[in-house]
Amino acid sequence: MKRNLTQEPFLINRIFVSLFIIYNKVSTYNSFISRYIIRNDDEDYEELKKVIDYFDKQLLGQLILEDMIKLFEFVISPSDRVVTGAIYTPDNIRKRILENCLGNRQDLSSVRVADIACGCGGFLMDVAKYIHKKTGKSYHRIYQENIYGIDIQSFSIERCKILLNLLAISEGESIDFEFNLLNTDTLNFHMKGWNPSFRNFDVVVGNPPYVCGRNMEDGTKEKTKMYDVCYSGSTDLYIPFFQIAVEMLKVDGVMGYITMNSFLKSLNARELRKFFMDNGFEIKIIDFRGHQIFQGKSTYTCLFFLRKTQTGMLHYYCDEKAELKNQVKFSAIQYSMLDADKGWNLNDYKISNTIESVGIPLAKYCQSRHGIATLSNKTYIFSPIREDDDFFYLETSDVVYSIEREICKDIINSNKLNSDKSLDDIKHKVIFPYQILDGKAVLIDEDDMRRNFPMAFAYLASQKEVLAGRDKGKGRDYPVWYAYGRTQSLIMPAVKMFFPKIANKPLRCVIVNDPNLWLYNGMAFVGDDERKMEVLQKILESRIFWNYVVANSKPYSSGYYSLNGANIKNFGIPYFTENEENDLLQLQNKDDINEWLCRYYK
Template identity: 65%
Template sequence: MKQSIFSFLKRNITQDSFLINRIFVSLYIENNKIDKYNHFISKYVISEKDTDYGELKKLLSFLKLQHVEGLKLEDMINLFEFVISPSNRIVTGAIYTPQNIRDYILKRCLNSFHNLYNIRIADIACGCGGFLMDAAKTIHSQTKKSYYDIFRENIYGIDIQPYSIERCHILLNLLAISDNEVADFNFNLLCADTLDFKSEMWNSNYSNFDVIVGNPPYVCGRNIKEETKLKTKRYKVCDSGSTDLYIPFFQIAIEMLKKNGILGYITMNSFLKSLNARRLRAYFMDNHFYISIIDFRGHQIFKGKSTYTCLFFLEKKKSNVLHYCYDGNANLNDPLCFNRIYLSSLDADKGWNLNEHEIATKIESVGIPLFEYCQTRHGIATLSNKTYIFSPIKEEDTYYYLEKDNEIYPIEKAVCKDIVNSNKLNSDTCFENILRKVIFPYHLDDKGKAVLFEEDFFRNEFPYAYSYLESQRNDLSSRDKGQTCKYPAWYAYGRTQSLVMPPVKLFFPKIANKPLTCIIVNDPNLLLYNGMAFVGNDIKHMKILQKILESNVFWKYVVSNGKPYTSGYYSLNGANIKSFGVPKFTEEEEFKLIQLKNKNEINNWIESFYE
C-alpha cells in the first residue's frame, strides 16, 4: 500500500472508531466489487443515502488519483493498525506484524501437525487478527473445512481493546465473504486482559491450545499502568524488579498450551540479556523447554520503529539444548543454520550469550569478571538536565553566564562543578569539548557525603543560582510525573546517585560502532551524566583497564554479544559487558602492558591471554 495513503489518512481521518471501520469496510467492498455479504458486514457498508458517504467518497477520490486498485485483506490490516492512536499504542503496545513474519511463524508451528482439522490455534494479544486470518486460511486450504466451522472450532483470539476485537470480527468476516462463503458466523474472540488468566473469572475455553502464535505487546516498564503492574506480579517470570509487558505473555502462553503444544512469537530480543528478564530465563531453564530462537539483532523488522526483535519458538516438552540462529537480514527464505547450546552452559542471572556462544564463553572464563575487577558508577540524575547543566556563553572571575529562553543568567562559579557526558566520546572528540558545567546545590559533610543546601543558605550564599532555579521551578516540579513532594527540597536533584565519586575515572561511551576510545581523568570534583564510568583510586589500575577496553578482544566480545543498534552500533551498558573476563596479570605483566604503545603490539599481547 502506498505511503501517500497513510499521509492522507493522518491529515483527514476521523477519530470516530465506528466511522473509521465503516469507511474501510465500504472501501474494501467497493474495491473488490462484493455484492453479497452477511448481516454483520451490512451495518458497516456506507451507501449514497448515508450522511457518512462524503467521508468515503473523499477517500475513494484520493485512491483513484493514486491509481490504487484491488484493496486486499492485508491492506485492511495495515489500515486498521495505522489508525490506532499514538497514546493507545504506548499503553497497549500494538504494532503491525509484516505478512512474511506471520507466514514463517505459522508454517514453523504447524509443520509438526499432520492434520489440522481439529487443531486449536490462539493469538492471546490478537490486535485486529492478522495471525488468526492466516491460520484460518491455512486450515481452510489444507482441510477444505468451511470458514464457519473453522471460526467456531479452530481459532481463538484475545485482546484487551474492544476496537481490536471488533476489527478482528470484521477481518474474519471479510475473509470468508471474499471466498464466497456468506453466513452469520460465530467466533471465539474474547475482549479481556490476558493478564487476568490467573484469575478465578477466566473463561476456561481460552486455554488448552495446540498452538499459540502472535506478537506480544511492546510496552516498557515505565509506561505500564500501576493496575497492570500489579497483575504482572501474578506470574513467576515477573516476581522481582520492574518488567516489560511482553515478558508475562511467555509464561501465560506456555500455561495455556497443551503438553507438547507449540508457541511461536515475534518478540523483543532484550529478554536474552536484560536484568528484568532474568526470572524469565530461569523459568525457561528450570523447565527445560525445547526452544529455538532466530535473532535479528540490529535489523529492524518494523518500519519506523526502533525495535530489536527475534523469532521465538517453544515446544512444551523436555530438552537440554537451545537452538540459536543469527539472521541479520531477516531473510527467512534461506536455509538457516542453528547452533546447539546446552542449557547447562547458560546463566540466567548473567544473561544469555547466544551469538558466537563459544567465543563469549571462552572470553568470560578468563580471569575475573569486568565488574568485579573495577567498580562502576552511572551518572547523576537531576531529572532535568536542561535546567542544571549548561555551557557558559561567557565567564568572569566570579560568575558563569547561562543563556536560556533568550534570557541571560549569572551563576556563581562556587556552586558549579565540571560535568561530562561520556556517551559523546569517540576517537575524534576532544575531552574539553564535551565538558559542561552543572549547578550543584550540595556540600560535602565531614564524612564526605553530599548534603543538600538548606534553602536559606542557598538563597543567601548563591542568590543568582537560586534565582535562576526559581525561574525554572515549573519545569522542576514536573519531574517524576509531578510527584516531587518526596524530594528534600524543590531544587534537589531527582536522585542522589553519584553525587560523590572516587577521584580516578575512566570514561567510555555507552554505545559505539568501532573499538573504544577511553579517557582517564584524575579529578575528585568531576561529575558524570548520561553514561557510565569505571572509578577508583589507583591510576595504574585504571591504565591497565583502559588498555583492555580499547583492545580488539573487548570489541570482539561487544560485537558478538552486545545489544546491537542500527548503523553498526552496539550497547556497552552493564548487562552487555559485565561478564567480560579480565586476565589476572602479574606485576611484571602489568608493567609491560602499561609500557606498550603500539596498537598492534598491545592487541597481540592481550589476545595471548585469551588463546
C-alpha cells in the same frame, strides 16, 4: 488522512469496510458486514467520499486484506498504543511463524490455534487461510473449531471479526459466522472464572504487547505479580505472555512469537530465563539483533519458538539482516551451559563463554558509574558565554544570568568520546546545589542558597516551573524544588575512566585523576588506583573487547552497541602479575596490544 478522519471507531470501521467492498467489487455479503456498509444515501457518505477521493489518487483502485490490517493498526490512538503495546506485524514474519508452527502437522483439520494478544487478527486470518488451503475445510467450521483470539480492547475484537468475515466473503462464503474471540485481559488467565475453552491449545502464535514497566497501568502491574516470570525487577508486559502461552499449551504443543530480544540479557527477565531452563523446554531463537523489523519503531526483536517438551536444549541463529532463509544452521546449546542470572550470550557462544571464563568478571574488577540524573540537563548544565573571577555567565531564552563559580562543577558527557573530540571539547559546567560532607552529598538548603548563592538561586527560581514538570509532574513533590531528579553518582572517586554508553567502533577511553570532575550521560569506571585503571584501559580499547561487545551487547541501529553494565559485566579480566602489567602498560601499538592479550584469552 488520519488528521482528516473521524476518531469514532464504528465510523472508521464503516469507512474501511465500505472501501474494501467498493474496491474489490464484492456484491454478496452477510448481515454482519451489511451494518458497516455506507451507501449513497447514508448520512456518513460524505465522510466516505473524502477518503475515496484520497484513495483513488494513492491506491489506483486496489485494496487487499493486508491493507486492511495495516489500516486498522494505523488508526489505534497513540494513548491506546502506549497502554496496550499494539503494533502491526509484517505478513512475511507472520507466515514464517506459521510455517514453523503448522508446517509439519498432520492434524490441521482439528488443530486448535490461539493468538492471546490478537489485535485486529492478522495471525488468525493467516491461520484460517492456511488450514482452508491445506484441508479444504470451510471458513465457517474453521472459525468455530480451529482459531481462538484474545484481546483487551473491544475495538480490536470487533475489527478481528470484520477481517475474518471479509476473508471468507472474498472467497465465496457469505453466511453469518461464529467466532472464538474473547474480549478480556489475557493477564486474567490465573484468575477464577477464566473461560475453560481458552486453554489446552495445540499452538499459540502472536506478537505479545510491547509495553515497558514505566508505561504499565497500576492494575496491570498488580496482575503481573501472579506470574513467576515477573519476580525480577520492573517487568515489561511481554514477559508474562511467555508463561501464559506455555501454560495454555498442551504437552508437546508449540508456540511462535515475534518478540523483544531483550529477554536474552535483561535483568528483569532473569526469572523468565530460569523458567525456561528449569522446565528444559526445546527452544529455537532467530535473533534479528539490531535490525528493526517494525518500520519507524526502535524495537529490537527475535523469532521465538518453543515446544512444550523437555529436551534441555536451546537452538540459536543470528539473522542480523532479517533475510529469513528457509534453511538456517542453528547453534545447539545445552541449558546446563547457561546462567539465567548472568544472561544468555548466545551469539558466538563458545568464544564468548571462553572470554567470560578468564580471570575475574569486569563488574567485580572495577566499579562503574552512570552520570548524574538532573532530569533537566538544559537547566543545570551549560557552556559559559563568558566568565570572570566571581561568575560564569549563562544565556537562555536571550536572558543572561550570572552563576557563582563556587556552586559550579566541571562535567562531561562521555558519550561524545565516540567521536574524536578532546576532553576539553566536551567539558561543561553544572550547577551543583550540593555539599560533600563526610563522603555524602547533602543538598544545600534554601536559606543557605539565598544567602551564599543568590544569583544561582535567582536563576533556578526562574526555571521553577520547568523543574516542577520533571518526573511527569512529580518534581513538585521533591523535598527541595531544585534538587536533582535522582541522587545517583553525586559522589565520584578521584580516578575515573570515561567511556561512551553506546559505540559503533572500538572504544576510546580517557582516564582522569580529578575529584572535581563529574559526569552526565555516558559511563565511567571509578576507583582510587590509577595503575589499575590504565591496565583496564588497554583491555577495553582492544579488539578482543570490541568483538565481545559486537557479539553479545544489545545492538542499536547504524551499527551501535550498548556498553551498559548488563551487557559487559561478565567480560573476563585476566589475573596479571606485576611484571605482566608492566609489559602491557609499555605497549603502545594497538596491534601489539591485541596480540599480547590474545594469549590470555586463548
